[in-house]
Amino acid sequence: MDGTGDRDEGADMSSTVSMDQLGQRIAACTLCPLALSRIRTVPGEGPVPSAYLFVGEAPGRTEDETGRPFVGRAGKILSDLLASCSLSRDEVFITSVVKCRPPGNRAPRREEINSCLPYLEEQVSLLSPRFIVPMGRHATMALFGMYMLPFPSFGDVRGREHVVREGESRQERIIVPVLHPAVATHNPPARWDLESDFQKLARIIHSSR
Numbered sequence: 001m002d003g004t005g006d007r008d009e010g011a012d013m014s015s016t017v018s019m020d021q022l023g024q025r026i027a028a029c030t031l032c033p034l035a036l037s038r039i040r041t042v043p044g045e046g047p048v049p050s051a052y053l054f055v056g057e058a059p060g061r062t063e064d065e066t067g068r069p070f071v072g073r074a075g076k077i078l079s080d081l082l083a084s085c086s087l088s089r090d091e092v093f094i095t096s097v098v099k100c101r102p103p104g105n106r107a108p109r110r111e112e113i114n115s116c117l118p119y120l121e122e123q124v125s126l127l128s129p130r131f132i133v134p135m136g137r138h139a140t141m142a143l144f145g146m147y148m149l150p151f152p153s154f155g156d157v158r159g160r161e162h163v164v165r166e167g168e169s170r171q172e173r174i175i176v177p178v179l180h181p182a183v184a185t186h187n188p189p190a191r192w193d194l195e196s197d198f199q200k201l202a203r204i205i206h207s208s209r
C-alpha cells in the first residue's frame, strides 16, 4: 500500500440527506461560473450505498445534454473496462469532480473544482465506498487533496492503492487512480495503458476482498 491519509467527517454530514435530495441541490447550484453554460447538471448515478465509486473529470457534451455520466464514447470504453474487472455499471456509482460541463470541454479550473468538491464529499459519505477510483489527473488531484495525501505527480500515484481512513469508525477506503477513459478516444494506442490500469485495479480489488 502506497499511502495513508485521514479525513474527519462532520458529525452530521449528510447522514440524513438522500442522494436524490443532493441531486436536487446540485441541479439548482450556481456556486461557480459553469452554471451559466451548462444545459443540465450531471450529479452521477449508481446504487446507494456502493462499494465502488468511479470519479471522472467533468461532464462532456453528451453528458451535458442527457444529465447522465459517461454516456458518450468514453462511457462505452468505461463500460468495457469495468467488464474487464468483472464489474457492471449497475454495481458502481459513477460521477465526476465537477457536475457541470466546462465550455468547449476544457479542463475544470481550480476554483470550479473547489466550489464543487463538497458535493463529492457528501456523495462519499452517502455511498460509503470501499474503493474510490479517480480517473485522470484532475480527479486524482482533487481526491488526493480531499484526503490530504501527497501528490508528487499523476504518474507516481497511478495504478497503485492508497489507503485512507475516514470518520469516527476509521472506515478504510482504497483509492486507486487510473487513466481517464477519454484518452483512448484521442489516442487509440493509449487503450493499452488504460487496460493495464484497470487490470491493476482488478488485482487490487481481488486481493482486498
Ligand code: SF4
Binding pocket: 026, 029, 030, 031, 032, 033, 034, 035, 041, 098, 099, 100, 112, 115, 116
Ligand atoms: S460545477 Fe458544481 S459548483 Fe459549479 S455550478 Fe455546477 S454544481 Fe455548482
